[in-house]
Amino acid sequence: ASLSDKKALPVVVYLHGGGFITSTGAASIVYHGFCSNLASHLQAIVMSVEYRLAPERRLPAASDDAIEATHFIKKNEVWFKEHADYSSCYVMGQSDGGNIAYHAGLRSAHFDDIEPLKIKGGAIRTKFESLSIDDDPVIPLAVNDLLWYHALPLGAAREHEFCNPTVGGGSKLMDRMKLIEWSVM
Template sequence: FTTTSPSSLNPLSNPNPNGTFTRLQNYPETPPSPDPTLPIPVLSKDLTIDQSKHTWARIYLPHQALNTPPNHPKLPLIVFYHGGGFIFYHANSTYFHDFCVRMANATQSVVVSVDYRLAPEHRLPAAYEDSVQALHWIRASNDLWLAHADFSRCYLMEESVGGNIAYNAGLRAAAEADQIRPLKIKGMILIQPFFGGKKRTPSELRLAKDLKRVRVRKVIG
């Protein structure tokens, strides 16, 4: 009769003694497409936010914005935070890259997808801090693509834990409204946001021994 360690039941990652994770599955990643000669509806490029934290952003710009006159109305700005349980994925993960391309094209918006620090190497509130730092970075940036964005029409968006991060970024942005001007948060688009409260809900108590939930609680903070 043998027993199996709970950590070995996770097919996606294994915890290391030093508190880091070995992520066992390599998710597909997509490189940026910044070349304006490409016949594609949305261009993309990567820019560093904070080199010391290894945080960065992928910017998506509708191709036709490059041909608009200076007096043409600017595009809405969507700041996007990817999902992944605080543990997985990056801004260049193919699933989220494709989503941002479709979003930028369908809404004719400038999309900034933030690559924040992941747990458990960087536990909460690291992701929250990175989410707000990204807003300050956008405000201060002199990037030509971001010059096409209307900073007074900024929306925070994502699903699952990205929705959690966007929500917390919105709360902090409200408290720092003067510091992030002319950036103005007009709304949040939260798709099935992942939240946890101070008190357990009846379903959480009923599933208290569920291995997935135990792992998340131990990893993120």
Template sequence: MSNEEATTITPPSSSDSMNDKLSRYLPISLNPDGSFTRLAEIPNTPASPDPNSPSPVLSKDIPLNPHNQTFLRLFLPRHSLRRSAAAKPPLIVYVHGGGFILSSPANPSFHNFCSEMAAYLGAVVASVKYRLAPEHRLPAAYDDTMDALYWIRASEDEWLREFADITNCFLMGTSAGGNIVYHAGLRAAAEADDLLPLKIGGLVLHHPGFGGSKRTGSEIRLADDQMLPEFVLDVVWKLSLPIGADRDHEYCNPTVGSESAALDKMKLLGWKVMVTGCDGDPLLDRQMEFAKMLEKKGVEVVRQFDEGGYHGLEIIDPTKTTPLFAGLKEFTTISQ
């Protein structure tokens, strides 16, 4: 397979059907009409807002748009209830992964990740539930993330007003969530004055999900990756991009987009962008190309690329979160 091969959904080379093989990675089954069926409900972790509960981090759900069934799950370290109101940490607005097609802030993996992040940073984390593709293709998730920012901007919620500094906010996303954070971030930069008093200090793209029509070296090298094989990437993009769009659409491949004005505004606002990844991720080359593109536009980039690992490592293995959270803590401190 050459670098010049265009992206298509290619049937697996084994005797297994596409759906048999796909079900080993994603709980979905493709339908002949291009839609898919979710085979199983992912278990949910309920929010725990009771201050008398034993949890070191409290959580609660707040509706955003009832029509779209979107919401925010807020995470508050218990010790914040005893902290001086004058010492407010940054607010982290987090966007979960799931290939744009699965999951929510209530997914146990993402719930636990946000809870641990809130505890480590001593910060309020606001995790966004956005609409999923293919029922709601991109840019629906970008729209929902912007809805969350505008809600936070005007909210009188006690956890946000008393225990978070919304004038020092960071947007963070994992995998597909990293893609969403970047595109919502472009909009937020263009609309920065309208978002006041909410002020964004930077973006954190954790193993961000980007693509393109030509395969990269890391995609070819890890075509049979156990976490994110080539054909799963093909399926996810086919289901999430606007109908008829290829993988050089700006939503997928930011290096061919025309967002120079928004990036100029991001630079003018002094935002920094942290990009994390690892060499066991098929998307590594995409992430490094993305970081180079930002630097060429004059945006300051903080890179945290590790040896080994795999896509979404820290979400799947909580014992690996400390280096990521330590880098995030430093990043949110130096960006103030």
């Protein structure tokens, strides 16, 4: 959409993949191209978040950065104020970015501290929807375990809430997302 149209545009907060350890949205031609195409096709403002990477900054640092991105938008910067539809914001992530979007969305739904921004939902895509990750030729289970080892808080195991959304109150927080009528895809 042309900014001269004066139509407020929905906002998509996008979180790239990379196993919590590699890649950046801006430096990757794949992610940059994806965000550009998404903005064009959806006629939306797409904000790609450069989150801190593990192992130097373990989880929840990446989720903290996603929340900070929503705070940046809500600060009513002139550009956002003139062009963004604050009532129509979505969080979206691919692979570990989907995990980050999930946790940032849960925290936003729980704490309600991003007004006037209204998150309407999220598109969360993770590779781990498949039950056959142990046979994955690109990222076999041993590599996957190593990525989690370096990304999770020190001493945490795969049963941690950042890795397993059914522990740590995640299901109760998901109920909050339903209550405020989020769409999760």
